Amino acid sequence: MIECKNVSKIYQTTSVETPALKGVSFQIKDGEFVAIMGPSGSGKSTLMHILGALDTPTEGEYFLDGKNVASLSDDELADIRKNKIGFIFQSFNLLPRATVIRNVILPLVYANVVKEEREKKARQALADAGLEETQFDHLSNQLSGGQMQRVAIARALVNDPSLILADEPTGNLDTKTGDIVMGTFQKLNKEQKRTIIIITHEHDVAEYADRIIFIRDGALVEDRENEHKRLGARTK
């Protein structure tokens, strides 16, 4: 259960203040599949970082499962991030100079998953994200944008998070791979009741969701059910 109460975020640089979010309020219940849309620079990523407990609002409150995130300790936040949340960054943020497989294993290391299982889980997650097996041992900074995106997706899903936050997960993928990824999300949502929030520019992609939130200039402008729901390409 996610609840934003009047959330604002103002970026303070030396001379200027940039208000990225201006009093956004909404709720997302467990098991919902939500798409966030809006023009570039409207504050989508900023909102997503707050939802993922990676950043805190400058004003207003954000409750995750009833807990005010700003009041949690650093270690409590770390526990939430590793056990509950799978985050796919717009810019991927892979560990450079580490192999693909190592990048996907890392969340399992911090979550104290036993050694024997890590490799197996990581390989499975990478395969599910559609990455070729031959690339598992490549360094992550030697991949193409689309390949990095798939590694980032695998890393977010490897630990079976109950809340999946994806910042433009299909932005670097061709339509076919994009459909496969969205199909996976839809399946995780329908069959395993995971909460999924994605950011996207494309209406096609947003149509997979049950609900679409529109943001403009840091404010919520529309929040509606998605009538033209679309079913993803079926995966195994």
Next chain:
Amino acid sequence: MKTSDLFQETFLAIIANKVRSGLTILGIVIGIGSVIAMVSIGQGSAKSITDRVESLGTNLLTIMPGSQRGQMVRGGMGSATTLTLEDAEALKTISTVKTVAPTVSSRKQITIKGSNTNTSIYGIDANYFSVKSITLELGIAFSEVQYKSKNKVAIIGPTTRDTLFGENTDPVGQKIRIDGQEYTVIGVSESKGGTGMGSSDDLIYIPLGTAQQYITGSDKLSNISVEVLAADLMDSTEEAISALLLQRHNIASADSADFSIMNQADMLSAMTDMTSTLTLLLGSIAGISLIVGGIGIMNMMLTTVTERTREIGLRKAIGAKRGDISLQFLSEAVTLTFISGIIGILLGWLLSYLVSHFGGITTTISPQSVILAFGVSGAIGIIFGYYPARRAAKLNPIDALRYE
């Protein structure tokens, strides 16, 4: 995070950043290696100098004719001739004096068939060898009779022997000519090391009476060596000798004394002062390289902070705790410093070995210099590898990921 994971992360991080790790290691290695090598050279020379001075005899006072003041003008110590055998006899009455060894010395031309050299001739008495802690390598010391009857017999230093007769030969029984007169060699003294002035290896000993009669032609002495009963009696004995000789020479004030007394302990401490200055000098050069190395390490660690801060943000975003991050970076810094420390110590040891092997300078590696060098570079490596990381671990993941 488990310990085995920590080690794996450390290993992967060091391997992944080969150049950075290599440069950090190089900085620490140079810092540690040079400190150890420099200090070992300094302390080695200090020790060999002190050893040499000590080998010349301990508790020793040497009385030389000629005043302390203006001795330069009068032509150097030992050139004046105011000390007599009676003075030497009189010194024996001082209770703290153990032995008195009057000496006559002079430089003369020595010839044998087919070879010649120019060296110091020492006229000595029976106490001399014990006062100067000199032992014989070959032959026997002068006998009572030889002293009394002023025989032309000689004991030669090992270097003189080498020059005249060839290395490690036994010249006992051979004849040498000093100033044209023939002497029989009856012994060779043991080498005490050292070369040049004051070396006890390149000289010839003959009985005191013989020297006074045939070499200097006078009953004056070149100096008197006095062995004092104990080290803590040196100063009082020196005063007593001074008073006695002033009285015997009818001189009212110590300022116009016609002799001077040299204290072996003074000489030793002068030498020690000199060598500790040397050690200090080498030490500061080494210290500078340690600082330069340290700044290198610091620079290395700090310039990678931006990159590492992003990494820290990323790790936190996928669930790393602050403690996980701190531990990882601490472990990385400790590992790098430790590896460099070992290599640095080996390098320092190798350098000082090479210096003593090819440079002929004695070197002593002291544990203090190892600890100091290791400690300083280790501390720098750990502080500058660990604290920026700890600071970055306190940022929230997004701020760390954006860090510039």
